[in-house]
Amino acid sequence: MNPSQTKSNRCSIVLYAILFFTLFLGYSQKSVEAKPPNIVFMIADDWSYPHAGVYGDAVVRTPTFDGLAKNGAVFENAYCAAPSCSPSRASILLGKYPHQLESAGNLWSVIPSKFTNWMRMLEDSGYHTGKSRKGWGPGDFEAGGYSNNPAGKDYEDFDAFLEVKGKDRPFAFWFGSQDPHRDYETNAGAKTGMDVNRVSVPEFLPDVSCVRNDILDYYYEVERFDRECGNILTKLEREGLLKNTLIVMTSDNGMPFPRAKANLYDYGTRMPLAMYWKGHIEGGLRIKEFVNFVDFAPTFVQAAGLPQQAEFSGNSLLPLFDTEATKAGRDMVFLERERHANVRKGNLSYPSRAVRTHEYLYIQNFEPDRWPAGDPTVHQSVGQYGDVDNSITKYLIMQGGGNPEKDTYFELAFGKRPPEELYILEKDPYNLRNEANNPKYASALNLLRKHLIGWMENTGDLRAREPQTNYWDEVLYTPNYQMENKDISAEIQAYKQLVRDGGGFKDRSCLE
Known part of the structure; x- marks a missing residue:
């Protein structure tokens, strides 16, 4: 072999080496990028x-x-699918609307294991999965066929979850805080x-x-929820x-608060x-969008690289992060509610x-003949208007029920509602003035009604065929606490005494 051939071969070897390492590094980089991501879901x-x-x-610090x-x-x-813990969380885990999930459309329900659960899909594909604190619920998951909470096996905290993860294994972790659910420590915020x-x-x-x-x-x-989420990010x-x-x-x-949680108005559903x-x-x-x-x-x-499930009613959010992609089909959202708590005689729902x-x-x-916030009389329930959590705000509005200056708040919180409601959001961001009977908006109302009926029919909503069905009135209700008759007058007096004793309220007349 002459010197020129030797030099040529050496050059070829160098070029092949460069090409090999370039391809290898490129492949390695793609392999890193193709690794399924960890998923951390943090829900208040x-x-x-x-x-x-x-x-x-301007006040809360997040x-x-x-x-x-x-x-x-x-x-x-x-928007949450329903403004109530159990049906909302069921829809998150199962990717279907509450009315598609049988009894899981209610609070304190049974969640059937037959529906595809993304957390279980990830576990079956090799993910380490688990949760801390509140997962799906309240309700009975064992009666539905689950051995662990549908959000995953329970761990004391994120640290305990990571300790048993295993090296290089992807994970999905659900952190479910109980904040800011009531009860509250009075004056904690001011302090x-x-x-x-x-x-x-x-x-x-x-x-x-x-x-x-x-x-x-x-x-x-x-x-407090925000701080605890921050601790998880610091650990990551x-x-x-x-x-x-x-x-x-x-x-x-x-x-x-009244007219928020358990209601289809924005303060109940917009998240x-x-x-x-x-x-x-x-x-x-x-x-x-x-x-x-x-x-x-x-x-x-989709993020985990798993096959998409035809039974899911939703659509992946990942295309929304492509700033150049067309984002059609996200110009409206559909919402619903059935029974929240046992607050009406006969344990009836308030379907909307x-x-x-x-x-x-x-x-x-x-x-519309039922009370949307629960019956005004106490029976085997959490108290009067029991779909509204007990609070100083609730008691104040209840006291104002006979006061002409405060009747509006009482009717908004507890009064009966008509079969149809229509709110013009530019003029009415708090959903206070029902324009359903205003001829000016008749065409808009008709179009929205068609959209709603079409969605109900396309998603197999039983109420599309039987608007007054008693299905969600009769499915199993599974509270794990003792229900009791509750007279709120004693609690009102206790709050009044707190005010008289200097409980931190500057306006001492607000409960008088």
């Missing part, structure tokens, strides 16, 4: 939009949520330095100091896991939502369905 219990700093709330929004995406129009005078009181609640103080106590628990970063983890932070239903996934979600995205929580299941399945667009909220109430 009774937290409403817009109570976070990134949404413009640095973790705001940080996820800054470095990922924040959603302006995210942290939050200013009661800066609270923005929703217009369906009386703007008096004791209501403002109640909202501060709610904020206190929102802030310390363990080097943050770079390939899809993080979701949200709530299951609205704030525990805070932020998502982060480094390299996949551009920082600072503000997504205005409508999202329903049935979309979480197909999102997580709704469609929400950027311009309108349209609601159908199928049993």
Whole structure:
């Protein structure tokens, strides 16, 4: 072999080596990128939009949520499928609307294991899965065929979950806080330095100091949820896991105040939502398209690289993070509720369905003769108007039922509602003035009615065929606590005494 051939061969070897390492490195990089992501789902219990700093709330401090929004995406129009814990969480896990989930359309229900569960899909594909604190519920999952909570095997906390994960194994973790669910520690918010005078009181609640103080106590628990989520993110970063983890932070239903939780109005169904996934979600995205929580299941399945399930009613959210992609089909969202608590004689539901667009909220109430917040008389229930959690705000409004200046709040919170409701959101962001009988909006109402009926029919809603069906009135109710007759007059007197004793309320006349 002459010197020129030797030199040529050496050059070829070098070129092949360069090519090999280039291809190898490229393949390795693709392999790293193709690794299924970890998933961390962090869900509050009774937290409403817009109570976070990134949404413009000037009082509550939510640095973790705001940080996820800054470095990922924040959603302006995210909605739970139902404004009640169990059906909302069932829809999240199973990717179907509550009316498609048999008894799981109710609170304190049974959740059937026959439906595809994204957490179980991930576990079957090799993921380490688990939860801490509140998963699906309240209800009976064992009666439905589950051996563990549908959100995963229970762990004391995130640290305990990671300890048994195994090296290089992807994981899916559900953190379910009980905050900001009631009961609250009175004055907890004020003691942290939050200013009661800066609270923005929703217009369906009386703007008096004791209501403002109640909202501060709610904020206190929102802030605690935010801190605990921050601790999880800190752990991820310390363990080097943050770079390939899809993080979701949200709530299951609205704030525990009258006309919010357990209602299809915005303060019952519109949720805070932020998502982060480094390299996949551009920082600072503000997504205005409508999202329903049935979309979480197909999102997580797609992110994990698993086959999409035809039975899911939702659609993956991942295309929303492509800033150049067309995002058709997200100009409205459908909402519903059945039975929340046992608060009507005969344990009856208050069935409603709704469609929400950027311009309108349209609601159908199928049993308008029933009390939407529960019966005014006490029977075997949690108290009068029992779908509204007991609180100083609730008691204040109940006392105002005979006061002409406060009757509006009473009717909004507890009064019966007509078969149809229509709210014009630009003029009425708090959903206070029903325009269903206004001829000016007749064409809009007819179109919304058609959209709602079409959705009900397409998703197999029993109420599309039998509007007054008693199915959800009769399915099993499984409370794990002793129900009791409850007279709230003693509690009202206790709150009055708290005010007289200087319980932190500047306006001492608000309960008189």
